[in-house]
Amino acid sequence: MVSRTVIFTCDEALQMKAVAVLIQKASSFKSSIYLSRSGRRANAKSLLGVMSLGIENQTEIEVSADGDDQQAALDSLVECLENPGVL
Amino acid sequence: MPIASCYLSEIVKAFDLEVLYSPGNLDQIRINVADVTRPGLQLAGYFDHFGPDRIQLIGNMEHAYLDKLSTEIRRKRLNALFGKGIPCLILTRNHEPHPELIPCAKRKKIPILRTKQATSEFMSSLVKHLNVELAPRISMHGVLVEVNGEGILILGESGVGKSETALEIVKRGHRLIADDQVEIRRVSETTLLGRAPDIIRHLIEIRGIGIMDVKELFGVSSVKMQENIDFVINLELWDEKKSYDRLGINEETTDILGIPVPSITIPVGPGRNLAIIVEAAAINYRVKKMGHNAAKSLIDRVFPGGGSLSLF
Numbered sequence: 001m002v003s004r005t006v007i008f009t010c011d012e013a014l015q016m017k018a019v020a021v022l023i024q025k026a027s028s029f030k031s032s033i034y035l036s037r038s039g040r041r042a043n044a045k046s047l048l049g050v051m052s053l054g055i056e057n058q059t060e061i062e063v064s065a066d067g068d069d070q071q072a073a074l075d076s077l078v079e080c081l082e083n084p085g086v087l
Numbered sequence: 088m089p090i091a092s093c094y095l096s097e098i099v100k101a102f103d104l105e106v107l108y109s110p111g112n113l114d115q116i117r118i119n120v121a122d123v124t125r126p127g128l129q130l131a132g133y134f135d136h137f138g139p140d141r142i143q144l145i146g147n148m149e150h151a152y153l154d155k156l157s158t159e160i161r162r163k164r165l166n167a168l169f170g171k172g173i174p175c176l177i178l179t180r181n182h183e184p185h186p187e188l189i190p191c192a193k194r195k196k197i198p199i200l201r202t203k204q205a206t207s208e209f210m211s212s213l214v215k216h217l218n219v220e221l222a223p224r225i226s227m228h229g230v231l232v233e234v235n236g237e238g239i240l241i242l243g244e245s246g247v248g249k250s251e252t253a254l255e256i257v258k259r260g261h262r263l264i265a266d267d268q269v270e271i272r273r274v275s276e277t278t279l280l281g282r283a284p285d286i287i288r289h290l291i292e293i294r295g296i297g298i299m300d301v302k303e304l305f306g307v308s309s310v311k312m313q314e315n316i317d318f319v320i321n322l323e324l325w326d327e328k329k330s331y332d333r334l335g336i337n338e339e340t341t342d343i344l345g346i347p348v349p350s351i352t353i354p355v356g357p358g359r360n361l362a363i364i365v366e367a368a369a370i371n372y373r374v375k376k377m378g379h380n381a382a383k384s385l386i387d388r389v390f391p392g393g394g395s396l397s398l399f
Contacts, residue, residue: 027245040284043228045245047292048267052226052284 002074003064006081010057019055022080023047031067033077044077092117093220095175095198098142101216102202102209104177108189110196116174118142121217123210125149130156130164139171142213146206150182162187169195179206219280222272223344231264231281231314232256234369238314240269240281240348241365242341243322247355250291252322254301255362262311263301266291271316273344282313316343318372319350320365326354335371335382 010018026033026044033044037059042049044063055061061081065073096114099106106113124141127149145153153161168176169191175198178184184199192199202209229242230249234256241249250266257263265283272280283289289302289310302310319341331354332339340347349372353364371381 032244040226042226042268043245046228046267047298048287048290049228052268052287054286 001064001066002070003062004074004078005060005062006078008055008057008059008061008081009083015055015057018080019050020047022077023050025076025080026073029065029067029069029073029076031065031070031073033063033065033073036062036064092119093217094118097220098213098216099200102204102213104200104202106198107178107184107201108192108199110193110198113198116198118174118217119221121214121221123213123217125206125210126168127152129168132164132167134167134171137171139173141173143168143173143176144179144206144210145176145182146179147182150178150180153185158187161185162191165191166195169197173197175200177202177209179204179209219272219274222274222280224270224272225344226268226270226284227343228267229269230266231269231283231316232365233262233264233311233314234366235261235373237317237369237373238264238281239365239369240316240319240343241322242319243355244324246294247322247324248361249322250293252361252365254291254293255360256365257301257305257309259362259366261366262309262314263289263291264311264314266301271343273346277346279316279343279346279348280313281316316348318369319343319348320368321350321352322355322361323352324354325356329354334385335380336386 023045034041035044035050035053037053037055040053042053044050063074063077063081065077067073094114095116095118098104098118099113120138120140122138122141124138124143125146125148126143129137130149130152156164165187176192178199178201181201181203189199227242228245229240230253231238231240232253233239241252243249253263253266264281266287268284268287269281270284274280289300290298291301292298321341331352339350339352341350351368353361353368355361374381
């Protein structure tokens with residue numbers, strides 16, 4: 001299992017879209033991917049799960065991935081959380 | 088696991104307590120233990136084994152005892168109690184505070200609250216409330232539904248069909264508690280309580296349709312706020328190499344917060360109607376709980392001489 005902590009940086013207008021893109025990205029990997037925020041953990045492939053974390057701009061999020069393509073999954077999601085505007 | 092705590096302001100709201108004195112930080116005072124003390128011995132001056140992190144209750148007896156003390160001693164004892172740094176003091180039965188009580192509390196910045204309820208009654212509901220709020224908790228990726236009175240937690244990989252199953256279960260007249268994310272608390276040594284995070288309560292996500300509000304679509308009778316978790320169903324994609332339970336003799340359990348919950352694993356394959364299978368599993372579990380095991384009676388019929396279960 002690999003994990004990394006990142007700060008989600010995103011202006012408000014993009015937030016919903018950023019989350020939607022994030023989930024699609026996560027779903028394209030085989031590994032199980034989890035996001036945690038202040039002790040609460042959600043499956044990154046589940047829209048409602050990620051929504052329930054209440055991720056806002058400048059929130060600290062821990063991404064962890066476990067499976068065959070864990071490193072690629074982690075890199076891709078970290079990129080997605082740090083620069084959501086690029087997508 | 089995060090350490091659970093509960094703020095005093097939440098307790099004031101939950102029990103509709105009257106605030107007689109507040110140092111202005113009720114929303115910052117954390118209660119970390121579910122025990123509540125009636126400080127009879129402490130008012131008599133005995134402080135060995137005292138738990139200063141507990142909520143203190145002054146009921147009829149403590150109030151009458153304080154009445155008997157002289158003003159000077161009363162002030163001294165109250166100062167000693169407040170000096171321990173207790174989170175708050177609650178007067179029950181709408182008792183009038185003694186004249187020294189509020190000034191002493193102000194000096195040490197200890198909140199004084201009041202309720203109309205009788206002490207024992209209030210104490211038991213407060214302890215029950217704290218036990219739920221302070222219970223160890225975990226959030227799990229799954230769906231929680233209530234089928235014929237049994238709380239069924241459906242677990243499985245993303246995309247295996249949990250939400251679709253939940254939708255059909257709701258359509259068949261049962262209730263949804265949480266989709267996607269279930270917050271589970273261990274409220275006692277044997278009980279797990281599940282509910283949805285506030286933000287996504289009673290919403291369900293179906294791929295291709297999007298987010299739906301089950302309460303709006305199917306009415307309040309189709310949803311529930313919380314439910315005990317009685318049974319776990321693990322959904323997994325059908326694996327040709329794996330053998331699945333055919334008789335129903337194996338007693339499988341899934342560990343959640345240290346409590347073993349009876350569980351089964353259902354393979355998902357094309358053409359399987361999962362909602363009916365989940366419903367049947369729930370009813371079968373109920374029957375087993377009430378003492379009838381269909382698989383065991385089949386074995387009794389096949390081997391009337393007393394066949395051994397270990398054969399299987």
